[in-house]
Every structure is written in C-alpha cells, then in structure tokens.
Amino acid sequence: MSPCLVVLTDFFAVSNRALSYAAGLAVPLKAHLLLLHARHDQLLAPDEFGSYHTWAGEEKTRQALKKLAAAQAVPTEVEFSDDSIAETVREIIGERELLAVVLGQPGFEDAPRGLVARTAMGLLRRAACPLLVVPAMGWDKFPPRRLLLAVDGDPFNVGPHHRAIYRLLHALKGTLEVVHITDDEHERPTASALLASVTQNDLVEDATDAPLHLHERYHTRVASGVLTEAAQLEADMLVVVARHHSFMGNLFHRSVTAQLIQESPIPVLVLPAED
Known part of the structure; x- marks a missing residue:
C-alpha cells in the first residue's frame, strides 16, 4: 500500500482548505489521502453546531465526505471515528505508513484563537507524528520547493x-x-x-x-x-x-x-x- 497523508476534515467537509494542498502533495509523493472525521472533537465537530450531531446531520456529512473523496485526483479513503483524533491517528500509524497529518484552519467563523495550534500540540503529545499545518491563506506558492x-x-x-x-x-x-x-x-x-x-x-x-x-x-x-x-x-x-x-x-x-x-x-x- 502507498504511504498516506491523513487530512483532518472539519464538520463542514467541503470547506476544508487543507485538502487541496494535501492532494497536490500526494501526487509527487506517490501517496494516497485519508479523510479523517472525528465526530466528537472540538476542531472537527464543534459543539455550537449541535444540529449536525443528529443522525440526519451525520449522515449528510458522511455522504459529503464520500463525494469529496471521489472527486480527488488521487486515491482517497474516508474514515469516521467516535474516538478522539489522537486515538484514531495512533491506530492509523499502526496500520499504515503515515507521512503526515494535515490540518487546516477550521471551516467555521468565530473559531477560538489558537484552536488549530492546540489541536496540533495535543496530537504531538499523544500521537507523536509529523504534522503539516496549512493556513487559510498564504499557500498559493505550490509546490513548496x-x-x-x-x-x-x-x-x-x-x-x-x-x-x-x-x-x-x-x-x-x-x-x-x-x-x-x-x-x-x-x-x-x-x-x-x-x-x-x-x-x-x-x-x-x-x-x-x-x-x-x-x-x-x-x-x-x-x-x-x-x-x-x-x-x-x-x-x-x-x-x-x-x-x-x-x-x-x-x-x-x-x-x-x-x-x-x-x-x-x-x-x-x-x-x-x-x-
């Protein structure tokens, strides 16, 4: 199996700005993507969007992610988890060759300052894997050389x-x-x-x-x-x-x-x- 880039998708999967960056890297790296959605995590599923935690809301998100995966130019998997991001990433590390976990800015307004940084630091503490943090803007120079x-x-x-x-x-x-x-x-x-x-x-x-x-x-x-x-x-x-x-x-x-x-x-x- 090819190495993988895990992309953390926010609750509004189609707004994940890090995905296009990761997909662009996957081609020269000969890697595939894994879109990870953890339903009970502050970054990926913020509490203020409680209506999306219903069965109908989660099914809508599931279908949106599958559609998003199918639209990628590189092989892309989708994984949903009831565990924390760190626990799920540790499982992925044990099963696949993980190149990096890719995080982007949250796709919802009024996100708490430092939310992505805290998520990244928590992952480093609990999963100890390479992380690639993509800002909302500033990555127009591609590929990074x-x-x-x-x-x-x-x-x-x-x-x-x-x-x-x-x-x-x-x-x-x-x-x-x-x-x-x-x-x-x-x-x-x-x-x-x-x-x-x-x-x-x-x-x-x-x-x-x-x-x-x-x-x-x-x-x-x-x-x-x-x-x-x-x-x-x-x-x-x-x-x-x-x-x-x-x-x-x-x-x-x-x-x-x-x-x-x-x-x-x-x-x-x-x-x-x-x-």
Whole structure:
C-alpha cells in the first residue's frame, strides 16, 4: 500500500482548505489521502453546531465526505471515528505508513484563537507524528520547493520522522535552508554545532555535495524572528522540530512551536523530536 497523508476534515467537509494542498502533495509523493472525521472533537465537530450531531446531520456529512473523496485526483479513503483524533491517528500509524497529518484552519467563523495550534500540540503529545499545518491563506506558492528549517541550537533527534522532509525534498526537488534566532535568554551556539544537529538527522540527501545554508539572526521574540526570515527568503514551507516540553499543555503559551503554528502565513511542517 502507498504511504498516506491523513487530512483532518472539519464538520463542514467541503470547506476544508487543507485538502487541496494535501492532494497536490500526494501526487509527487506517490501517496494516497485519508479523510479523517472525528465526530466528537472540538476542531472537527464543534459543539455550537449541535444540529449536525443528529443522525440526519451525520449522515449528510458522511455522504459529503464520500463525494469529496471521489472527486480527488488521487486515491482517497474516508474514515469516521467516535474516538478522539489522537486515538484514531495512533491506530492509523499502526496500520499504515503515515507521512503526515494535515490540518487546516477550521471551516467555521468565530473559531477560538489558537484552536488549530492546540489541536496540533495535543496530537504531538499523544500521537507523536509529523504534522503539516496549512493556513487559510498564504499557500498559493505550490509546490513548496524552498523549505526553511528553524532550529533552537540544541541537539535533536527526530528518528524515523526525518522521512517526511526527506521525501518532500526528493519528490519536489526542493532545497532546505536553516535559520537560528538568537534572543536575550539563550547563549548563541556555534554555526558548526547548528548544522551538525541537522546533518545527523539525515534530513537532506548529501550535505557534503550541497552544503546547508545557515541564517543566524537576532530578535527579541524567536517566533517573530523566524517568520521575518522566512518572508525575506521567500520560503514556501517552514519546518519546525517540536521537543516534548514544547507541547506540554501548561507551557502552551510559551511554546515557540505553538506560536509558529498559530502565526505562520505559510504551511508549517512539525517534526516531533524523540526524548
């Protein structure tokens, strides 16, 4: 079976903006799509749309998703779940080769601020899988060929999750550059240490033939510094390594990963690091 991209669909399935982005990636990645609908999750089935939780409403959603799947240019499955997103994703990981879970902005107005970021961080905490967060706007540059990896200066290990970015770069003939933001709270690491943490994770095919380009900048706020550099470099996708402490609930508002997911105008690929 081909590898799969899981797309989280909101309660109004036809308004899911992340689907077209995922379908576009599935072609060069030789992957298929799985549209996941969890009926009792705040992002996918918000409580304020209680009328849609009726049998008739859920059947309407089921038929809409099947129609949506049939309209895709790549093989597409549909899965409905009574469990949480994380529990369902863990089951999928055990059954399929999962490249990434794709999230988009919710398809309903007045969504609570940070809802997608909280959903993403919760998934990282409970399922530890690569996530691709697609903003409502800002992904008109397709396919993404200029990837920018944000590193914090400490060694990291993304384990088998390196395949997500490796396959993207290989399939799209893309490039990877590295950015590190120095602020007032952390000591500045050496350039060699920064680049070594990247090459040791096999994120690129051969760094000796094409040396990684490192961008080091100072900014009082790390997330803002990363996004400023991404804009200046005209990056198509931002790649972030999420450490375990960054997606713990009590540290949510201090997490640079959460801030980037919430604020980035370009897609963000989040790779969970192994402790």
